Amino acid sequence: MKFRFDVPGMTCGGCARTIVAAIKGVDAQAEIETDVPGRIVRVDSGSDSATLVAAIKTAGYDAREG
DSSP: EEEEOOOTTSSSSSHHHHHHHHHHHTTTTTTTEEETTTTEEEESSSSOOOHHHHHHHHTTOOOOOO
């Protein structure tokens, strides 16, 4: 399934890499696109939205499906 998350705390490439790693930790096959200026993460994953949000939050970032 495809998801779009607003991640207001994602302000740099390092943030994006941390978020990608967190998502890959719960779904290694996920396809992830980050838009740092827009603070958006798009994910195509077999995991559900709640699992992905939890992974992003565990990495230290707030996330809302948008």
